[in-house]
Amino acid sequence: MSLLELKGVTKEYSRGRVSVKALRGIDLSIEPGEFLSIAGPSGSGKSTLLNLVGCLDVPTSGSIILDGEPLEKLNPQELALVRREKVGFIFQTFNLIPVLTAFENVELPLVLLKEDPKTIKDKVMKILEAVGIADLADRRPQDMSGGQQQRVAIARALVKEPKYVLADEPTANLDSENGKAVLEIMREMNERLGTTFIFSTHDQMVMDFAKRLVRLKDGQIISDERR
Amino acid sequence: MFVRKIVRTVLAALLLVAVSLPVLGAELSVDEIMAKLDENMFIEKIQYKATMVTINRGREITKEMTVKAIADTHALVEFTNRRDRGTRYLKIDDELWMRFPDTEEIVKISGHMLRQGMMGSDISYEDALESSKLQENYTAKLLGSETVNGRECYLVELTVKPGKEVAYPTRKMWVDKEHFTVWKEEMYAQSGKLVKESKTLAVTEIDGRVLPTEVVMENKLRRGSQTRMTLYDIELGGDFSQEDFSLRALTRP
Amino acid sequence: MGNFKYYLTLAARNLWRQRRRTILTFLAVSLGLASFLVADSLMKGLDKQSIDNLITLETGELRLTAPGYIDIKEEDPLKKLLPKDQKLLALLAEDSEIAGLAPRLSFPVRVGNGWDEYPQEAVGIDPVKDTEVFKVKDYLVEGRWPEAGYEVLISRDTAKILELGIGDYLLMTTRTKSGAFQAVDMEIVGIVNTVNPNTNNQVFLPLAAAQEIVGVPDFLSQVDLRLAAGVDAREKAASLKEKIAGAGFQVETQPWQEMAEEFLQISKTKNAFIGIFLMMILLIATVGIVNSILLATIERTREIGVLKAMGMTEGNIVRLFLVEAALIGLLGSGAGLAIALAGEYYMVNVGLDMTEIIGNLDVGYPITGLIKGAWNPGTMVGGFFFCLLVCVLAGILPARYGAKKEPIEALRRV
Ligand SMILES: Nc1ncnc2c1ncn2[C@@H]1O[C@H](COP(=O)(O)OP(=O)(O)OP(=O)(O)O)[C@@H](O)[C@H]1O
Ligand SMILES: [Mg+2]
Numbered sequence: 001m002s003l004l005e006l007k008g009v010t011k012e013y014s015r016g017r018v019s020v021k022a023l024r025g026i027d028l029s030i031e032p033g034e035f036l037s038i039a040g041p042s043g044s045g046k047s048t049l050l051n052l053v054g055c056l057d058v059p060t061s062g063s064i065i066l067d068g069e070p071l072e073k074l075n076p077q078e079l080a081l082v083r084r085e086k087v088g089f090i091f092q093t094f095n096l097i098p099v100l101t102a103f104e105n106v107e108l109p110l111v112l113l114k115e116d117p118k119t120i121k122d123k124v125m126k127i128l129e130a131v132g133i134a135d136l137a138d139r140r141p142q143d144m145s146g147g148q149q150q151r152v153a154i155a156r157a158l159v160k161e162p163k164y165v166l167a168d169e170p171t172a173n174l175d176s177e178n179g180k181a182v183l184e185i186m187r188e189m190n191e192r193l194g195t196t197f198i199f200s201t202h203d204q205m206v207m208d209f210a211k212r213l214v215r216l217k218d219g220q221i222i223s224d225e226r227r
Numbered sequence: 228m229f230v231r232k233i234v235r236t237v238l239a240a241l242l243l244v245a246v247s248l249p250v251l252g253a254e255l256s257v258d259e260i261m262a263k264l265d266e267n268m269f270i271e272k273i274q275y276k277a278t279m280v281t282i283n284r285g286r287e288i289t290k291e292m293t294v295k296a297i298a299d300t301h302a303l304v305e306f307t308n309r310r311d312r313g314t315r316y317l318k319i320d321d322e323l324w325m326r327f328p329d330t331e332e333i334v335k336i337s338g339h340m341l342r343q344g345m346m347g348s349d350i351s352y353e354d355a356l357e358s359s360k361l362q363e364n365y366t367a368k369l370l371g372s373e374t375v376n377g378r379e380c381y382l383v384e385l386t387v388k389p390g391k392e393v394a395y396p397t398r399k400m401w402v403d404k405e406h407f408t409v410w411k412e413e414m415y416a417q418s419g420k421l422v423k424e425s426k427t428l429a430v431t432e433i434d435g436r437v438l439p440t441e442v443v444m445e446n447k448l449r450r451g452s453q454t455r456m457t458l459y460d461i462e463l464g465g466d467f468s469q470e471d472f473s474l475r476a477l478t479r480p
Numbered sequence: 481m482g483n484f485k486y487y488l489t490l491a492a493r494n495l496w497r498q499r500r501r502t503i504l505t506f507l508a509v510s511l512g513l514a515s516f517l518v519a520d521s522l523m524k525g526l527d528k529q530s531i532d533n534l535i536t537l538e539t540g541e542l543r544l545t546a547p548g549y550i551d552i553k554e555e556d557p558l559k560k561l562l563p564k565d566q567k568l569l570a571l572l573a574e575d576s577e578i579a580g581l582a583p584r585l586s587f588p589v590r591v592g593n594g595w596d597e598y599p600q601e602a603v604g605i606d607p608v609k610d611t612e613v614f615k616v617k618d619y620l621v622e623g624r625w626p627e628a629g630y631e632v633l634i635s636r637d638t639a640k641i642l643e644l645g646i647g648d649y650l651l652m653t654t655r656t657k658s659g660a661f662q663a664v665d666m667e668i669v670g671i672v673n674t675v676n677p678n679t680n681n682q683v684f685l686p687l688a689a690a691q692e693i694v695g696v697p698d699f700l701s702q703v704d705l706r707l708a709a710g711v712d713a714r715e716k717a718a719s720l721k722e723k724i725a726g727a728g729f730q731v732e733t734q735p736w737q738e739m740a741e742e743f744l745q746i747s748k749t750k751n752a753f754i755g756i757f758l759m760m761i762l763l764i765a766t767v768g769i770v771n772s773i774l775l776a777t778i779e780r781t782r783e784i785g786v787l788k789a790m791g792m793t794e795g796n797i798v799r800l801f802l803v804e805a806a807l808i809g810l811l812g813s814g815a816g817l818a819i820a821l822a823g824e825y826y827m828v829n830v831g832l833d834m835t836e837i838i839g840n841l842d843v844g845y846p847i848t849g850l851i852k853g854a855w856n857p858g859t860m861v862g863g864f865f866f867c868l869l870v871c872v873l874a875g876i877l878p879a880r881y882g883a884k885k886e887p888i889e890a891l892r893r894v
Contacts (some may be wrong), residue, residue: 055788056887077793082789091891095786097495104486111486112791155788284595339554340656392658416663417656417695448653448663450594 002223003164003196004053006032009062011048011219024219025062030198032163035190036212038200040158045219046200047168053198054087054166055079060152061133067163084112088157090167090199094149096141102128102152103137127155130183147178158189167199171206183209257369260381260402261362265406267436272297275461276307281348281454290346295465301472311346317477323357326477333477342394348454349423349446351393353408364391365398375401377425395422406430406437421447428455434463492802494776501775502808505768509812510819512761513867517820517860517862519757520723521827521853527747528854529675530831531740536615537676539714539739540582540704542570549701557587558657561699568729572703575723577716580612580706585690585699591634593642598640601682602652604690613706616672622646623670626686632666633684636673652683656695664693690851695838710717713737738761759810762870767811769874777882784882785890794883801879802872807873813864820860827853 011023022045030036038046051057052064055071056079064071066082074082088109096105103124110120128134131151141149150170157165167186171179187209190197199206207213216224255263274295281288290311296302302318313328323336341352361367363387373382380401387395387396397415408430414423429441438461446452523731530641535541541805549560562568564583572581585604607627611617616633617625623646626633632650645651649665658660666685674680691697707716713735737744777784792800792863831852 051888054789077795080788080791080793083789087789087791089786089789091786094780095891097490097783097786099490101496104489107486108787109790111483112796114483161804374796380774387660392660394655394659394661396660414661416661417652418693420663420665422653422661422663448594448651449592449597 002029002065003032003034003067005026005063005065007063009049009052009059009064010176011052011057012060022219023052023059024073026213026219026221028221028224030056030164030196032196033190033194034196034198035187035209035211036196036198037207037213038198038204038208038216040200041202042172046202046216048219049216050166050168050198050200054089055082067192068196083099083111086163088162088165090150090153090157090161090170092164092169092172093147094141094153094173096149096152096156098141101113101140102133102139102144102155103165105152106155106159108113109156113160123159124155127159130189131155145178146174149180150178150182151172151185154185154189158193158195161193162195164196164198167197169200169202171201171203172222176205179203180205247451251351255381257367257383258362260369260383260407261367263407264400264402264409265361269298270463272298272464272467272468273349273461274465275458278457278461279346279348279454280344280457281445283347283452285451288347292436295467295471297467297469297472303470303472303476308347314346315477316345317472317474318356319472323352324474324477331478333474340374349452350454351394361385370399372404375463378410379404380410403437408437408439423447423459431461433461436463484757484764487800487803488807490800491550491807494780495804495807498772498776498779505772506812506815506885508768509765509809509867509871510815512764512812513816513817513863514823516754516761517816517856517863518823518827518853519822520754520859520863521820521856522851523750523754524856524859525827525831525852525854529852530738530743530747532588533674533676534740534743535736536613537619537674537679539736540613540716541707541736542705543734543739544703544720544724545734547699547732549732550734553701557701558694558696561585561696561701562703562731564698564700567727568724568731569703570869571724571727572705575720577711578705579708580609582606582610582613582704582706583687583700583702584704584718585687585694585696585701585892587654587694589641589652589683589805591638592651593644593648594651594844596642597651597653597706598638598641602654602690602693603682603684604687605684611706613768615681616674616684619672619674619679621671621673623668626669626684627724628686628688630664630666630689631669631686633670633672633799635680635682636666636671637680639668639671639682646671650683654694656693658695658705660695662693662695695752702821727821733830733863761867762808765809765867765870766874769871770878771876771880773805776804777878777885780882781885781890784885785887788885788887788890794880797883798879800875801882805875805879806868806872809868812871813867817860817864820863824853824855828855843867 004030006026009023011028013020013022026049038049040046048057052059058072066086071079071082097108100108103132106124106128107120110123115123125134125137130135131154133148134153135146136148141152144152157167170186172180174182182208186197186199189195190227201207212224212226214221258303265413273295276291276293279290279292279350289308291308292304292306294302294304300320302316306312306314315326317324317326323341324333324338326333334354341356343351345352345355347461364387366388368384368386370382371382373380380403383400385398385400385404387393395414396417397419399413401411403410410427412425413421415429416422423444424443424447425442427439427442429439430437432438438458440458440461441455443453443455512797519889546560546562549557549562553560569581569583572578583606586601589600589602591600592598605626607625621636623633632652633643634650634654637644642650646668648668650668651663652659652666653663666683672679691699714737717735718731724731787797787800831850833850
């Protein structure tokens, strides 16, 4: 069974009288363990697609089936619980909680899942080591570089071992060296833990990392290649 | 006595005066003096105008009024000076009503209100209402003779009879031996302290009666406090009867 | 539990991040609660003192009068008097629940100096027994207590207005029982200045003189009682009346609560005033909290988006902000309580000199001079939790507003 199945998904934003068709009929299925990049020019609908897949938004029409269960039947509360259990997010601008330390930021998803403190501590330290910033556990975001912050974000997305991780242009705010390092961590996690990664980009270097590359243009898939 | 009556007139107003019979020569008993006095006081009908000046610690307040009265049972007083115009008092027997011009409200004056000075004067409502039958409440005693204002007078002392309730347990009166008008009166408290003193300053003769026309009442407990009444346009008799003294008369415009 | 600790950390750090705003809200809450508590303490103290003054200077704890006296007192207090019966007084003296009894005869008088006169109440007192019940004597500022004959004790205010002093004579006029004019010269032997403004309108003279002046030898208008400690005035009023009736006397008994009715009425009005005070504080706290939380949700819109993406539900977000509101509330109420404790300690032990603030105003309170506070532990506990509750409740609306934000909208905002 596919992890995710998108059937004829469209998304229309209406701003007053003008309506923008951000996605115009997407059919896509994603298998567990994939390392998939969504590429396309600005405005092509990458973020929109990720938001829908991440249960942050609902499609205008069409259906998204996660683990065999159609998402359109769920209310906001249930969608939140799906996100809590199955989805990890990595954002372009890192989006760490500024008042919390690296450790506490990473801890958050586990706290929401009500894991016991001991397990939390072990899991958090382990993942921080895995992304190579265990020594920064007590730092606040403001005292870290962009690359370090994005590692914390990756750790936060991965700590609960989600079904899949969504990353919207994860490297866009990093220099190429840091961007590359982040991508390497992501791929390593994909290989080691089998976590599915779906990330968007319009950077060729990032696309080269992907094992499957889906290209979007004007809200439609124009190519889908596996390598 | 005379003063007391005037006072009564002012307010609840009655009038005094009756045919005064000149009694010359022979000394009278105290009961005879009192009887003559009552007789002289009794006037069937009277109307007059009066000016009442109250002086208290150098402040002078003048009020004008017109009075109509039948014997000592009915009286209607109406104030005519600017400030009090329309204020009226009605006395029928021993009851008293007052009408306020602003609100056209009628208030019966009773109980403790009777002890207050009427219209800010030294004459209390009680003074004005008191029954004229002195002999009913007091025992009279002749103390002798004295001259007041150049007139030969009997000096009579009145003492309250046991069981009778009066404002002044003791009083002294100076009664003209010829006309039986009161030239001077002193009123005493229970303790024997002089409370009020009234003096007749002027009299006039009308229809053979000698009537006081100017009386001053002094509050002896408050220095510099006195009330002076002056009567004028006095007319004995008149075109009115008891029916004209009613609560309706009080409100009549 | 781990969960709650996490929320608490997050809330506390966020409050600290916006410490300027937090301190403002905190101050509003704490000062609001503190001033309410101190005001309440003062009011309670005022009540307590006023009642004390009323009892020890004016009414006693329980009053015995002739049946019907209360109704005619204003009109003609001499109409219904109590016989000064030795058997009755002995009966009262033997009662172990009665600690003191003061026979009194009071009636309206006008007191003057020959020029001016003012209405006052003359109170005939038993020079010895009166002090068993009343403390008027403690407030003597000059001269001595009247003992016998036509001696009189007047208030300092009266002495000042009439320009009279010790050794001068006070002209007192009244009516005897039979309505006759009465005027007597009373020698001023003492001047008092009590803390009860009503006493300023009384003159005190020996009972025998009072009885002679109004012509009622062997009669009293009342016997005022002081009760033994712990005896309830209302209950005693009922039981005493029966007991006296059993001995063949008809009396009316009146506990101080009934005599103080007018005052207690004022006290109620004042409680309404305290209510308004409370509402104002409530409003300040509410505005403070709403403002704090609302601004926080606006500033942290993006954070809300992230938390929602992490899987926080609307309920979780509301909870997060309510913990913040509760924290401010807890700190504010706690500090308010602490300030109130300090303030009340001062009010209870030192007090507030009203004469310095408003002068000797007659504001319907049987009190002048120094006002002391009273401890109000009940109000403190109640106020603390009430304040806390208000803070949390005030947080609900803005917190829900924040939690409603759509995650993508929240995330899009940079
Ligand atoms: N909330 C919204 N309301 C209205 N229009 C929107 C909204 N979000 C996106 N769009 C529009 O939908 C289209 C797709 O936007 P989207 O953000 O998915 O593109 P993108 O491929 O992520 O672009 P970029 O590379 O710039 O991030 C664009 O035309 C955008 O203007
Ligand atoms: Mg985008």
